[in-house]
Amino acid sequence: MRNALLRCKSCGANYDARTPTFRCECGEPLDLVWDGGEGAAEKRTDRAIFFPFEEGEWVSLGEGNTPLVSVKDFADELGLADVQVKNESANPTWSFKDRGTAACVAHARALGFSRIGTVSTGNMAASVAAYGAAAGMEAVILVKGDTDEEKMAPVAIYGPTLLRVEGAYDKLYKESIRLGAELGIYFMNSDVPFRVAGSRTIAFEIAEQRGFSVPDWVVVPTSAGGNLRGIINGFEDLLSAGLTDRMPRFLCAQAQGCSPIVAAFDAGEERIKPFESPHTIAHAIENPFPPSGNRVLAELRRYGGVALGAKEKEIVKAQKHMARQGFFGQPASCVPLACLRNAREEGLVAEGSTAVLIMTGSGLKYTAAFQAHKLKWKDCKLKELAEKMR
Numbered sequence: 001m002r003n004a005l006l007r008c009k010s011c012g013a014n015y016d017a018r019t020p021t022f023r024c025e026c027g028e029p030l031d032l033v034w035d036g037g038e039g040a041a042e043k044r045t046d047r048a049i050f051f052p053f054e055e056g057e058w059v060s061l062g063e064g065n066t067p068l069v070s071v072k073d074f075a076d077e078l079g080l081a082d083v084q085v086k087n088e089s090a091n092p093t094w095s096f097k098d099r100g101t102a103a104c105v106a107h108a109r110a111l112g113f114s115r116i117g118t119v120s121t122g123n124m125a126a127s128v129a130a131y132g133a134a135a136g137m138e139a140v141i142l143v144k145g146d147t148d149e150e151k152m153a154p155v156a157i158y159g160p161t162l163l164r165v166e167g168a169y170d171k172l173y174k175e176s177i178r179l180g181a182e183l184g185i186y187f188m189n190s191d192v193p194f195r196v197a198g199s200r201t202i203a204f205e206i207a208e209q210r211g212f213s214v215p216d217w218v219v220v221p222t223s224a225g226g227n228l229r230g231i232i233n234g235f236e237d238l239l240s241a242g243l244t245d246r247m248p249r250f251l252c253a254q255a256q257g258c259s260p261i262v263a264a265f266d267a268g269e270e271r272i273k274p275f276e277s278p279h280t281i282a283h284a285i286e287n288p289f290p291p292s293g294n295r296v297l298a299e300l301r302r303y304g305g306v307a308l309g310a311k312e313k314e315i316v317k318a319q320k321h322m323a324r325q326g327f328f329g330q331p332a333s334c335v336p337l338a339c340l341r342n343a344r345e346e347g348l349v350a351e352g353s354t355a356v357l358i359m360t361g362s363g364l365k366y367t368a369a370f371q372a373h374k375l376k377w378k379d380c381k382l383k384e385l386a387e388k389m390r
């Protein structure tokens with residue numbers, strides 16, 4: 001691993017990236033500082049240029065390089081020049097998490113760890129378990145005591161050490177960090193620096209796939225805030241590498257049923273407060289107190305972004321409309337379409353703009369959402385088939 005720095009954008013402190021440092025002493029998250037490397041002139045966004053790792057430190061399952069697809073129906077409906085879907089369900093474990101997991105595994109290997117871990121019940125648990133298996137590292141996955149079998153089994157299949165833990169979730173999270181340090185387990189939880197650094201590749205690919213023309217808006221479903229921070233950092237790195245000529249604006253998309261960042265943004269606050277009684281079908285982004293929330297607020301304001309919420313029925317409608325265009329995303333990953341619609345209605349996004357929606361994960365990750373749709377099919381006998389198909 002090359003020499004690199006982790007920087008706190010909030011207080012300015014720097015840390016050596018060749019140490020297991022996961023958060024600034026001030027309490028805010030850390031960002032990998034791109035050192036300006038080589039290759040910019042060749043219009044390349046290879047990981048060798050933007051990450052401090054040696055090629056042998058990476059373990060890849062083929063993450064990234066996901067499709068970016070223009071959807072004319074959405075552009076026409078919204079009066080926009082182009083609406084594109086970045087389909088992250090095409091990743092190895094069907095969500096964007098694989099990008100951050102791959103970067104964290106490279107970091108863990110570079111630092112000599114043999115065990116990795118995470119606290120999660122959803123996309124991240126499956127991702128860390130899969131990469132642990134691929135890297136030949138033991139993966140310790142901690143999940144909440146009330147997690148049901150339907151969610152345990154798709155993680156267990158990768159063969160991790162899977163522990164279902166009774167007790168308060170916030171305490172479990174803190175315990176994981178304490179025990180990780182004590183027992184030498186690299187916990188790649190929500191917004192650790194290299195998970196965020198991995199998310200930068202979403203920005204790199206969007207730029208590349210658009211011929212290095214930056215969209216006006218990038219719409220990101222936001223939970224902990226790490227993915228949005230990573231995408232912002234990625235566009236910053238592209239700009240400082242001279243590969244692009246401007247920054248896009250960012251729409252932080254949340255479900256109204258759990259929208260602590262939207263609440264603080266609307267109130268003009270600099271710090272988020274815990275969201276009371278969160279509940280939403282967009283389960284994957286139901287985080288009542290996002291650890292990167294303060295940082296996201298600052299970045300949104302810096303680049304003229306906005307934070308908006310979507311109602312439950314708007315999310316279900318967006319999921320249906322995405323599917324009717326061929327994209328089956330989990331409810332959380334359909335929140336961007338719902339929020340972009342609201343942003344157009346409120347006049348926050350100008351007519352004729354271009355927008356990219358980040359579809360973070362597959363609809364098959366949350367089949368409970370089928371109940372929200374009145375899905376129909378017909379039964380018939382073989383001899384009636386010709387008549388029914390006519």
Ligand SMILES: [Zn+2]
Nearest residue numbers: 008011024026
């Ligand atoms: Zn700091």
